[in-house]
Amino acid sequence: MSASLYTIRRIKNVVAMALSVFATAIGLLFLAWILWETLSQGIAGLKPQLFTKITAYREEGGLANAMVGSLILNIIGILIATPIGVAAGTWLAEYSSRSKLGPTIRFLNDILLSAPSIVLGLFVYTVIVLPSKWLTNGDVTFSGIAGGIALALIALPVIVRTTDEMLRLVPGTLREAALSLGVPQWKLTMQILVRAARSGIVTGVLLALARISGETAPLLFTAFGNNFMTFNPIDKMPSLPQVIYEYTKDPSPDINVLAWAGAFVLTMFVLALSLIARFVFSRSKVSHD
Amino acid sequence: MHATVSTAMPSAERAAEAARNAKDSRDDRLFGWVLKGCALIVLLSLVGAAGSTLWLGMDAFHTFGFGFLTSAAWDPSNDQYGALVPIMGTVGTAFIALLFAVPVSFGIALFLTEIAPQWLRGPVSSAIELLAGIPSIIYGMWGLFIFAPFVAEHIKPWLMNNFSADPPDGQVSWLVQHVPSIAKFFSSEYPFFGAGVLTAGLVLAVMIIPFISSVMREVFQTVPTRLKESAYALGSSTWEVVWDIVVPYTRTAVIGGVFLGLGRALGETMAVAFVLGNTFKLTPSILETGSSIASTIANQFGEAQGLQRSALMALAFLLFVVTFIVLLIARLMLRRLANREGK
Numbered sequence: 001m002s003a004s005l006y007t008i009r010r011i012k013n014v015v016a017m018a019l020s021v022f023a024t025a026i027g028l029l030f031l032a033w034i035l036w037e038t039l040s041q042g043i044a045g046l047k048p049q050l051f052t053k054i055t056a057y058r059e060e061g062g063l064a065n066a067m068v069g070s071l072i073l074n075i076i077g078i079l080i081a082t083p084i085g086v087a088a089g090t091w092l093a094e095y096s097s098r099s100k101l102g103p104t105i106r107f108l109n110d111i112l113l114s115a116p117s118i119v120l121g122l123f124v125y126t127v128i129v130l131p132s133k134w135l136t137n138g139d140v141t142f143s144g145i146a147g148g149i150a151l152a153l154i155a156l157p158v159i160v161r162t163t164d165e166m167l168r169l170v171p172g173t174l175r176e177a178a179l180s181l182g183v184p185q186w187k188l189t190m191q192i193l194v195r196a197a198r199s200g201i202v203t204g205v206l207l208a209l210a211r212i213s214g215e216t217a218p219l220l221f222t223a224f225g226n227n228f229m230t231f232n233p234i235d236k237m238p239s240l241p242q243v244i245y246e247y248t249k250d251p252s253p254d255i256n257v258l259a260w261a262g263a264f265v266l267t268m269f270v271l272a273l274s275l276i277a278r279f280v281f282s283r284s285k286v287s288h289d
Numbered sequence: 290m291h292a293t294v295s296t297a298m299p300s301a302e303r304a305a306e307a308a309r310n311a312k313d314s315r316d317d318r319l320f321g322w323v324l325k326g327c328a329l330i331v332l333l334s335l336v337g338a339a340g341s342t343l344w345l346g347m348d349a350f351h352t353f354g355f356g357f358l359t360s361a362a363w364d365p366s367n368d369q370y371g372a373l374v375p376i377m378g379t380v381g382t383a384f385i386a387l388l389f390a391v392p393v394s395f396g397i398a399l400f401l402t403e404i405a406p407q408w409l410r411g412p413v414s415s416a417i418e419l420l421a422g423i424p425s426i427i428y429g430m431w432g433l434f435i436f437a438p439f440v441a442e443h444i445k446p447w448l449m450n451n452f453s454a455d456p457p458d459g460q461v462s463w464l465v466q467h468v469p470s471i472a473k474f475f476s477s478e479y480p481f482f483g484a485g486v487l488t489a490g491l492v493l494a495v496m497i498i499p500f501i502s503s504v505m506r507e508v509f510q511t512v513p514t515r516l517k518e519s520a521y522a523l524g525s526s527t528w529e530v531v532w533d534i535v536v537p538y539t540r541t542a543v544i545g546g547v548f549l550g551l552g553r554a555l556g557e558t559m560a561v562a563f564v565l566g567n568t569f570k571l572t573p574s575i576l577e578t579g580s581s582i583a584s585t586i587a588n589q590f591g592e593a594q595g596l597q598r599s600a601l602m603a604l605a606f607l608l609f610v611v612t613f614i615v616l617l618i619a620r621l622m623l624r625r626l627a628n629r630e631g632k
Contacts, residue, residue, distance in 0.1 A: 013526035017404055023396020024405075024413060027502070030495045031420045034431050041434075084327045091324035101328075107624075109331045111616045114549065116556025118583050119338050119609045122590070122602065126341035153334050160331060184313035186320035214424020217558040217583070221590055241426045241559075248430050248563060256434070263427050274422045 035267075042264020045257040050265075055243055056227040059254040063262050065229040066243040069144070070213065072231065073223055073239050076148025077212050081155035082205055086194070088156075089163025089201075094189055106164065113157040121218030124150040129222060144230075144237035147223025154215055155208035162204025166197035199280050206277035210270050216241035240266050339609055346603030348596060357603060363569040363580075365589075370600035372607060374569045378486065378579035379608070382561060383554040385490025385575065390497045390554075391547055397498070398505035403527055403535075414506065421499035425559040432492040433563035437483030440491070445483070445576060448475055453576075477576040484566040487575040492560050497550035504546030504623070508539040545622030552616040556608060558583035582608040 053062035088105075096102020128146040170193050178188045194201065216239075219225075223237040225246065230237060240262055247259035349357060349370060360371025401414050450456045454465055454472035457480050465472050477485070512535050520530045536543070566578020567588055580588075582604045590601050 009526055009529070013528040016399075016528035016531070020396040020399040020404055023393045024400040024417075026393055027397050027417050027420070027498055028413070030498075031416055033435075034420075034423060034427065034495075037431055037435050038427060084330055087324045087327035088331055091321070091328040095321050095324055096328070101325075105328050105331055107620060108335055110620050111613060112331060112335055114552050114556070114612075114616055115335070115338070116558070116583060116608055116612050118556070118558045118586055119342060119605045120334070122586070122605050123334070123338040123341045126345055127337065156331065156334070160328075185317045189320070210422060214426065216424075216426045217587060220587060241424060244426050244430065245559065245562075248426075248433060259430065260434075263430055266424060267427055270422060270424055271419065274419075 038260070038263050038267050041257075041260040042267075045261030046264065047261075050258070050261050054227065054229050055238065059252065059258075061258075063240065063243055063258065063265070065226065066238045066240045066262065067265070068229060068231070069223070069226070069238040070240040072144055072233065073147045073151055073219070073237060074209060074213055076144065076233065077151030077155050078205065078209055080149060080152035081159055081208060084152075085156050085159025085204075085208070086163050086201060089160045089204075090167060090189055090194065092160065092164040093167035094185075094193065109157045109160050109164075112153075113161065116217075117154055117215055118217035118220075120153045121150050121221050124153065124218065125221045140234050142222060142224030142236045144223055144233040144235060147219045147237055147239065148233070150218035150222040151212040151215060154218060155212050158208040158211055159201075159204045162207065163197070163201050166200030166204070167193055169200070170196045199283060203277045203281040206273055206280065210273035210277065213273065214241055214266060214270050216245050220245075335613075339606065339613070342602045342606040342609060346599055346601075346606045348599035349603040352596060352599075357600075358607075361569075361571040363585075365593075365597050368596050370597065372582075372600075372604055374571055375580050375582045375585045375604060376607070377571065378565060379555055379581040379583070381486050381575065381579065382490040382493055382565070382581055383551055385487060386493035386497055386554045387547065387551055389491060389494035390501055390550055393494070394498050394502035394505055394546075394550075395543075397502040398509055399531055401502075401506050402509040403531060414503070417499050417502055419499075420495070421503070425496065425557060428492055428496050428560040429563045432488065432560060433484075436492060437488050437564050439483070440485075440488045441481055441483030444487075445477070445480065445485075448487075448576065449477060449480060453477070473573050475576055476572075476574045482566075482578070484564050484578055485576050486565070486579050489561040489565045489579075489581070490575070492564055493554045493557060496557065496560055497553050500553055501546050501550040504549060505539075505543055508542040508546065508623075509535055511542075512538050541622045541625050545619045545625075548615050548619030548622065552612050552619060555615060556583060556612045558587050562587050 047062070049060075050062040050064075051067070052064055053060070054065040055061050055063060056065075088109075092102055092106050092109075096105070124146055128149055129142055132140045132143065132146070174192060174196060175188060178192050179185070183192075219239050219242050223239055223242070225242050226236040226238045244259050244262045244266065247255045247262065250256065250259075353360065353370065357370065357372055358376070359373060360369075361373040362369040362371045363374055364370075397417060401410050405413060446457050450458050450460070451462045452465060452471055452475040454461060454469065455476065456462065516534055516538065517530050520534050525533070561581050562584040565580055565584050567580045567584060568578040569580060570577070572579070586601050586605055589597065593601055
């Protein structure tokens with residue numbers, strides 16, 4: 001009786017362990033599958049003209065304008081999101097302890113972190129694209145600026161959260177030491193705390209950059225896309241994910257090959273960024289000890 | 290005389306100090322306001338996203354009233370719009386995604402916290418987190434070019450042979466003969482077409498596995514070692530420790546993690562835009578094509594005018610409200626564990 005109960009329990013355990021290993025294998029299998037396809041199909045489409053020619057040439061062209069557009073949009077997004085995000089994160093960590101608003105905003109920021117990006121794109125469409133259309137009599141409709149702002153809204157919660165978390169890791173003795181010397185709080189924040197948490201904050205910015213580099217949905221109705229090279233931020237602007245989206249939908253296999261090549265470049269860029277972010281973060285941990 | 294000199298000097302100094310203090314506290318206040326203003330932008334963007342989509346969607350809500358939610362008509366040529374098909378598509382794909390992602394994520398979290406040898410945990414969890422870093426458009430491409438044909442070739446024929454009333458091999462299975470109602474969930478107008486609700490749900494499942502499993506792994510690690518060791522000392526097996534100690538201890542947070550994954554799955558656009566098929570027929574079948582709220586917006590907003598644009602905005606508003614509620618529940622449940630940890 002007890003021997004059979006023991007056997008049942010052991011079998012149950014072995015089955016559960018086996019299923020758990022199997023689940024992990026499934027997760028890793030899909031990762032390998034997706035990366036392998038992106039790699040093999042993408043490398044097949046890699047040609048020098050991918051980086052030198054623009055999408056206006058279609059099959060004979062490349063993705064140069066999309067890459068430049070992505071770079072500009074990401075820079076606009078990060079330039080807007082970083083100061084606002086660091087400031088907001090600093091307020092949450094250093095100033096909000098006695099107010100009710102602080103925990104509420106921290107909570108809502110976590111929700112914004114996973115809010116559907118397409119809705120944020122429509123928000124920017126409503127408050128930037130539509131008004132600029134009326135103000136300029138239709139000259140400026142979709143624009144790189146609008147796309148950059150949409151990306152900034154996605155980067156913002158990432159930066160707010162990491163800044164907040166990193167500042168709260170800074171030891172309180174540092175604050176007390178500075179305040180007891182009569183340093184005003186803004187100087188303490190800017191010159192001591194933010195500096196102490198610098199590599200953590202940089203990690204947050206890099207993670208935000210990795211996140212927005214792959215975003216497609218918010219750009220469809222803000223930056224819109226453009227088949228020509230443009231450096232003008234109030235012009236319609238192409239981006240790598242948006243061109244991949246259009247080229248994937250395209251019925252022509254030659255265009256699909258270009259989409260895979262773009263997907264390869266994009267994936268490598270995003271994965272490299274997250275690796276760098278991890279590296280910066282691991283160094284920051286060492287320096288704290 | 291001497292005394293007056295010695296008091297005169299400090300009074301000038303004191304005045305300078307007072308001026309400096311006043312300047313410092315003014316700067317401090319200003320600095321605090323600027324920071325607070327930036328923090329309020331977070332609040333503003335959430336309110337703005339809800340408000341702007343509601344404002345532009347008002348037209349559709351007024352025109353169709355409550356019927357907007359219950360009508361299955363989506364017909365731009367007749368300017369008739371109902372949200373039922375996209376809502377069903379969104380909920381259906383997210384449900385299928387959870388059905389697959391939750392057990393797999395649980396298994397991964399279990400493997401990473403209890404089973405795997407120490408040296409394997411780091412690399413495996415980094416690899417799973419790598420899945421979260423891949424842009425969603427890549428999932429969409431992979432879904433369209435690789436996974437949908439795979440489903441059409443291997444998964445769909447098997448499902449249809451066993452569960453549909455109109456199987457490709459011509460032989461209606463024993464199960465369908467006895468439980469005919471099951472067949473309506475597995476019918477398909479185009480048996481050789483890989484896109485559909487099931488395919489989209491599976492792609493979403495792969496996408497949200499890293500989110501759910503990393504939350505589960507983190508909360509499993511918060512279980513006090515002495516609880517687990519007590520159970521082991523009483524002779525429990527690993528599985529019994531997990532099922533009777535770890536899971537009850539972390540239940541709310543685990544559900545929070547699942548809701549977090551659900552929030553992601555509901556709002557995802559690019560991964561499903563290609564593999565859902567973008568049709569607007571109401572069907573209970575998971576092998577049929579359909580459309581989700583996000584994919585409908587992505588596909589139609591570019592050319593939409595007038596009432597159609599308003600209907601799409603109304604859809605976006607619904608999506609935003611639903612994901613907001615789901616994520617709110619997720620965060621509240623996750624916070625409860627964090628509070629307990631602090632005690």
